[in-house]
Amino acid sequence: NAGVTQTPKFQVLKTGQSMTLQCAQDMNHEYMSWYRQDPGMGLRLIHYSVGAGITDQGEVPNGYNVSRSTTEDFPLRLLSAAPSQTSVYFCASKGPGYGKLFFGSGTQLSVL
Amino acid sequence: RKEVEQDPGPFNVPEGATVAFNCTYSNSASQSFFWYRQDCRKEPKLLMSVYSSGNEDGRFTAQLNRASQYISLLIRDSKLSDSATYLCVVNLNTGTASKLTFGTGTRLQVTL
Numbered sequence: 001n002a003g004v005t006q007t008p009k010f011q012v013l014k015t016g017q018s019m020t021l022q023c024a025q026d027m028n029h030e031y032m033s034w035y036r037q038d039p040g041m042g043l044r045l046i047h048y049s050v051g052a053g054i055t056d057q058g059e060v061p062n063g064y065n066v067s068r069s070t071t072e073d074f075p076l077r078l079l080s081a082a083p084s085q086t087s088v089y090f091c092a093s094k095g096p097g098y099g100k101l102f103f104g105s106g107t108q109l110s111v112l
Numbered sequence: 113r114k115e116v117e118q119d120p121g122p123f124n125v126p127e128g129a130t131v132a133f134n135c136t137y138s139n140s141a142s143q144s145f146f147w148y149r150q151d152c153r154k155e156p157k158l159l160m161s162v163y164s165s166g167n168e169d170g171r172f173t174a175q176l177n178r179a180s181q182y183i184s185l186l187i188r189d190s191k192l193s194d195s196a197t198y199l200c201v202v203n204l205n206t207g208t209a210s211k212l213t214f215g216t217g218t219r220l221q222v223t224l
């Protein structure tokens with residue numbers, strides 16, 4: 001029962017570097033999403049996808065790109081990392097119906 | 113005004129106590145409601161959905177008041193293992209996808 005697999009768990013970047021956070025799910029969920037979680041801010045939606053080939057922006061999309069070439073994978077790309085992107089990132093998927101999101105274990109990202 | 117507001121706590125209660133959390137939401141068109149639990153440095157997990165008539169799951173009771181736009185979570189007979197952050201989540205169907213908005217969470221610490 002893998003569920004949602006997210007890698008890496010920890011990452012340190014220098015300002016200006018780029019990287020990709022990987023997310024894969026094996027539940028055949030159409031909906032996948034990326035959140036960031038910051039102290040006092042709650043979880044904020046970065047980008048989401050309702051199926052392969054379809055992506056859309058969430059609440060805080062600037063500085064991030066996504067693509068969805070398969071149902072299983074939904075990578076998040078940081079184009080040019082900034083200290084303001086220091087955060088904990090969660091990937092999540094959702095089956096049909098309302099509300100039950102399955103989260104990956106998170107990535108602690110620090111940008112120096 | 114935040115879309116979903118919660119008292120951040122912490123709520124420090126002794127084992128066996130009853131504790132209640134409230135959450136208010138601003139969009140009256142919100143359609144479904146949930147409580148998630150998040151342990152320290154872990155991913156959020158669905159605790160329970162919240163139904164209009166109120167619902168119970170063991171020691172946990174959730175209530176929804178649409179007129180006043182708040183939801184509540186009651187925990188009876190608190191256990192040490194209930195120590196966590198409880199996230200209020202509100203869903204709004206946008207047509208193409210669900211928009212899930214998270215509160216910042218209420219931290220509960222149950223002590224001996």
